[in-house]
Amino acid sequence: MQLDYKAIVERVLDALIVVDREARIVYANPAVGFFGYTPEELIGKSVFDFIPEEYRDNAKRIYGRYLESKEKHSRLEIQLPDKNGKLRWVDVVISTIEEHAEPKLAIMEIREITEIKKILKELEESREMYKTIFEAFPDFIGIIDREGRIISANENFLMVSKLSEKDVIEKSVFSFVHPKDAEKALKLFKSALETGSIVRDRIRAIIGEKEFVLDVSGRFIVSKNFGIIVSKDVTESVRLEKEICEREEFFEKILDSSVSGYLILEDGKIIYANRAAEKITGYSKEELMDKSVTILLEERFHERLKEVESRILNGETxxxxxxxxxxxxxxxxxxxxxxxxxxxGKRFVLLSFEDVTEKRAVEKKLEEREELYRNLIESSHTGIFIIQKNRVIYANQKTSEILGYTLEEINALKHPYDIVAPEFRELTKQRYMARERGEDVPEGYEVKVITKDGKEKWVKVLAKRIKYKNEPAVLVNIADITKLKEDEEMLKRMNKLLRVSGEIKDMLLKEKSEYLIFLRVKDLLEKLDAECGIYVGENGVPLYVPPSIKGLLKSPGIHSSVFQQKVEDCYLIFLPIHDKDFPGTIVLRKKEPFTEEELKVIESIAKDISMRFKALKIEREREIAYRTIIENLKQFEELADRLRNPLAIMKGYIEIRKEVGDGEALDKVQMQIDRVERILDELRFREIATFELKKILENKNYRNNNSSDSAT
Structure with a gap:
């Protein structure tokens, strides 16, 4: 059948504009309505009147190349204002129609891509690599080093080149360039390397056994020392451009140059298909003609297709x-x-379509990745939040659990760093500002924060500069280390207390005076960041009591064991020293209380002092007993000397009894015997006393040994 191509063109959804050599619009289809204009409002006006000033010079340059036959086909994305002045992103495909080998008209196919641009922008925020890839829509993708050697190539390139990845790697990218375009390719490569910007041009290439015309885009990532080349096969497009110029029918040429597939259906059968439809479906035009459109759909969608076709024939879109x-x-x-x-007079169904498989795959991967990251962050055992422009723009649930604040409550504060303890606030704020400016600052540090209920917590902070929605921000991880800090502090305090306890034990072994022991213990206990007072005697007579304790305590009282109590804004700890002859009480004053474990060590110190006082008493008693024994031994010697005298007298009277008479001799002897008995009685008393001292010493030695064992 003979088609009315003008009717087809005026029904397509893409705006089509035809301009002459003076850039005046000579034709516009009704689809320009999405700009708010009617075709009549555009015809006769210069196309440059509708191009923003920032694009105008470039557009004129491109158009000049068309007039000089230096350019026959190009494609660009620009922002064009609608009738209300609102800028819209559009994809513009420009082709020429020649007459007598000279450009006569230019055809502009305009498609609004504002939504696509929005999607691309979101992808750019997700990953810089996505931005690079999707700025140049890929067919062949290659990664090269600074020498032009191929580091990696995608599957499409390997398939077309019929080379394995092993054969491609380290191969020069210029080995695939057509000799006639070698100089242009080298210039493009150097420009990308020197500027680090995206470069783009058409390059002829020989890949495998075929010659291609490639739309090449490339960019070097300077910091990574590699470049990305994205090459779109435009060989077919170039061929189609040539065919368009040769065709007689103006509107048929327009449809065949479209990047969208177009089908016209009559009673469910395909009666027209453009070139893009061939590429998208994989069928040639000949294979599509007079075939049911159901060959392009799975069987389960056939009934649905009939319903849609019926609705369109009834005037719906x-x-x-x-x-x-x-x-x-x-x-x-x-x-x-x-x-x-x-x-x-007959109604057909006009379908235009575009392959969005890659776009859907990217969107799905993006959604899956976002879901994965969201789950990871929300299930994290650390608080995670993002600060941007002095505002917390995101915080996970763990952050609220640690700080007690919701995201809204944190942002209601004058500054989010108000939750940091005053002594750390300025340091933390300065590091945040420096980090957001891109300066190098330590990523990890520890600070105190004030929770919503006023409690202090220690947190470990790990902060890193990131980009969020294309603006600098700081990603912060926090972990509650309060318990760890408390345990560390307790370990330090306990070690210090044990060192003081050891010093007291060493001192007790050397000192012999209770008074000196009290004073030395005072000095050592004051190393525990405490003030120390000494009371002696059962009535608690102050030996040394500082004013700070004296003002809180009139008398220490009598206590059976160590205990502490809070008095006003401090704590008093009482160490009773139990000794019958030298009792006393040591009183410590501290701002912070001792723990149960620390009080056990304090209790052992008090017991050591009490045991030492008892040991000193035993040592003194032993010295007294020793001196008494020595004295008795001297007395025994004197008594022995005293016994020798009466014995000698008795012996003399016995020898002279005949001269003085037995009676007088016996009286004299009896006198000496009485004297001896008295000396023996005294000697027996001394012997009993010495024996009693011996028993006392043995008993004291036994008790002293038991006491030493208990202390040990």
Whole structure:
């Protein structure tokens, strides 16, 4: 059948504009309505009047190249204002129609891509690499080093080149460039290397056994010392451009140059398909002609297709995404637009469609990655939040658990760093400001924070500069280390207390005076950041008591064991020294109380002092007993000397009894015997006393040994 191509063109959804050599608009289809204009409002005006000033010079330059036959086909993305002045992103494909080998008209196919731009922007925020890849829509992708050697190549390139990855790696990218374009390719490479910007041009290439025309985009990531090349096969497009110039029908050329697939249906059968439809479906035009459109869909969608076709024939329009079936059996996704097309009194169905498989895959991966990161962050055992421009813009649940504040409550504060303890606040704020400016500051440090209920907590902070929504921000991880800090502090205090306890034990072994022991103990206990007072005697007579204790305590009282009590804003700890002859009480004053474990050590110190006092008493008693024994031994010697005298007298009287008479001799002897008995009685008393001292010493020695064992 003979088609009315003008009717088709005026029903397509993409705006089509034709301009002459003076850049005046000579034709515009109704689809320009999405800019707010009618075709009549545009025809006769210069196309440059509708291009923003920032793009105008470049547009004129490109158009000048068309007039000089230096350019026949190009594609660019720019922002164009609608009738209300609102800027819209559009994809513009420009082709020329020549007459007598000279450009006569330029055809501009304009498609709004504002939503696509929005999606690309979101992808750019997710990862810089995505930005680089999607700024140049990929066919062949290669990563090269600064020498132009291939580091990696995608599957499409390997498939077309019929080379393995091993054969491609380390191969020069210039080995695939057509000799006639070698100089242009080298210039493009150097520009990318020197500027670090994206460069783009068309390069002829020989890949495998075929010659290609590639739309090459590239950029060097200077910090990583590698470049990315994205090459789109535009060989077919170049061929189509040539065919368009040769065709007689103006509007047929327009449709065949479209990047979207177009199908016209009559009674469910395909009666027209453009080149893009061939590429998307995998079928040639000849294979599609007079075939049911159901060959492009899975069987389960056939009934749905009939319903949609019926609605379009009834005047409705259709927009949606559907699964399509390529000739090779692969499932693809296409965004489909359907409108009724009236031609010669008969209504047809006009379908335009675009392959969005890669776009859907990217969106799905992005959603899955966002979900994964969200789950990881929300289930983290550390608090995670982001600060940007002095505002907390995100915080996970663990952050609220640690600080006690919700995100809204933190932002209600004058500054989010108000939750940091005053002594750390300025340091933390300065580090945040420096980090957001990009300066090098330590990533990890420890600070105190004040929770919502006023409690102090220690947190370990790990902060890192990031980009969030294309602006600098700081990602912060915090972990509650309060218990760890308390344990560390307690360990330090206990070690210090044990050192003081050891010093007291050493001192007790050397000192012999209770008074000196009290004073030395006072000095050593004051190393525990405490003030020390000494009371002696049962009535608690002050030996040394500082004013700070004297003002709180009139008398220490009598206590059976160590205990502490809070008095006003401090704590008093009482160490009773139990000794019958030298009792006393040591009183400590501290701002912070001792723990139960620390009080056990204090109790052992008090017991050591009490035992030492008892040991000193035993030592003194032993010295007294020793001196008494020595004295008795001297007395024994004197008594022995005294016994020798009366014995000698008795012996003399016995020898002279005949001269003085027995009676007188016996009287004299009796006198000496009485004297001896008295001396013997005294000697027996001394012997009993010495024996009693011996028993006392043995008993004291036994008790002293038991006491030493108990102390040990």
């Amino acid at each position: 259709f927009t949606g995404v559907t699964r399509t079936l390529r000739k090779d059996g692969k499932i693809r996704y296409a965004e489909v637009f359907g409108v009724p097309l009236d031609y010669k």
